[in-house]
Amino acid sequence: MNYTNYIQHLFVEEDEVLSSIDSRLRSLGLPLISVPPEVGKWLTMMVKMTGAKQILEVGTLAGYSTICLSRGLKDDGHCTTIELKEEHANLAREHLAKLHYLDKVTILIGDALEQLAKLVQENKKYDFFFLDADKVNYPTYVELVIQLASPGAVIVLDNLFLGGRVLDKNDQHPAPTAVRKVTDMLANHARLESMILPLGDGVGVAIVQ
Ligand code: SAM
Numbered sequence: 001m002n003y004t005n006y007i008q009h010l011f012v013e014e015d016e017v018l019s020s021i022d023s024r025l026r027s028l029g030l031p032l033i034s035v036p037p038e039v040g041k042w043l044t045m046m047v048k049m050t051g052a053k054q055i056l057e058v059g060t061l062a063g064y065s066t067i068c069l070s071r072g073l074k075d076d077g078h079c080t081t082i083e084l085k086e087e088h089a090n091l092a093r094e095h096l097a098k099l100h101y102l103d104k105v106t107i108l109i110g111d112a113l114e115q116l117a118k119l120v121q122e123n124k125k126y127d128f129f130f131l132d133a134d135k136v137n138y139p140t141y142v143e144l145v146i147q148l149a150s151p152g153a154v155i156v157l158d159n160l161f162l163g164g165r166v167l168d169k170n171d172q173h174p175a176p177t178a179v180r181k182v183t184d185m186l187a188n189h190a191r192l193e194s195m196i197l198p199l200g201d202g203v204g205v206a207i208v209q
Contacts, residue, residue: 004036004038007038008036008037008038011038011041012037012038012040012041014037014040015099017067017095017098017099018037018040018064018067018068021034021062021063021064021095022034024062024091024095025061025062025091028087028091030061030062030087030088030091033061034061034062034064034065035064035065035068035132035158035200036200036201038199038200039065039158039199039200039203040064040065040067040068041068042197042199042203043065043068043069043072043130043156044068044069044071044072045072046072046128046154046156046205047069047071047072047073047077047128048072050127050128050154051074052072052073052077052127052128052154053073053074053076053077053078053127054077054078054080054125054126054127054128054150055069055070055073055077055078055079055080055126055127055128055129055130056079056080056081056082056119056126056128056129056130056145056148057069057079057080057081057082057129057130057131057132058081058082058112058116058129058130058131058132058133058141058145059081059082059083059112059131059132059133059134060081060082060083060088060089060092060107061083061088061091061092062088062091062092062095063081063091063092063093063094063095063096064095065130065132065158066079066081066092066096066101066105067095067096067099067101069128069130070096070101070104070105073104077104078104078105078106079104079105079106080105080106080107080108080126081105081106081107081108082107082108082109082110082112082115082116082133083107083108083109084109084110084111084112084133085109086109089107089109092107093107112133112134112137112141113137113140113141113144116141116144116145116148117144119148120144120147120148124148125148125149125150126145126148126149126150126153127149127150127152127153127154128153128154128156129145129148129149129153129154129155129156130156130157130158131145131155131156131157131158132157132158132159135159135162135174135175135176135178135179136174136175136178137178138157138178138179138181138182139178139181139182139185142155142157142182142185142186142189146189146191146192146208149208151208151209152207152208152209153207153208154205154206154207154208155192155204155205155206155208156203156204156205156206157182157186157203157204157205157206158200158201158202158203158204159179159201159202160179160182160183160196160201160202160203160204161196161198161201161202162175162176162179162201162202163201165179166179166180166183166202182204183196183204186204186206189206190209191208191209192206192207192208192209193206193207193209194206194207
């Protein structure tokens with residue numbers, strides 16, 4: 001047994017909807033890249049711990065993390081999630097409907113850079129962000145969500161280890177380069193107090209000052 005199995009065995013119990021998502025993705029030929037169950041549970045706990053009321057997620061896929069985030073909200077909370085592909089958004093809607101979560105989630109379909117810029121223009125504010133879309137745009141996503149952040153907001157980013165590729169300085173492909181850049185931003189940005197947790201594929205967490 002490895003640490004991940006040990007943690008999952010002790011602390012994670014997926015409901016029927018969450019546990020069905022991987023097989024649904026597989027049957028549609030879509031990638032199995034939802035957050036792992038232990039990250040999902042930690043997201044629910046983070047929302048509860050921070051008392052977040054307005055969540056903004058970037059990268060919905062089939063709604064696994066959207067469900068975990070929404071599950072931590074109180075009745076007056078709301079989760080907005082941005083997804084590029086209509087097929088993914090429809091799948092997420094299907095899963096959210098099964099749990100009667102549709103009224104607490106808004107899915108914005110479109111490119112995240114455009115959707116985030118629009119939210120900035122509309123002067124929207126959020127107190128919790130979860131970034132889990134295309135890695136090459138992570139640095140720009142962080143710049144944009146800082147503009148959308150209420151004081152003390154929390155930003156969580158998935159895949160900061162990128163399966164270990166961030167440690168290989170010879171790997172200069174766009175994704176690891178962008179993830180190294182965003183990690184440097186988390187470590188050095190004047191308005192961020194941050195840490196990476198060795199959970200899943202490396203989860204970044206930052207408080208916006
Ligand atoms: N957060 C999801 C979960 O744990 O259940 C997994 C998200 S998956 C890793 C990444 C998602 O981001 C995909 O559904 C993909 O279509 C979406 N995506 C990729 N590039 C995007 C972009 N530029 N704008 C919005 N969504 C994007």
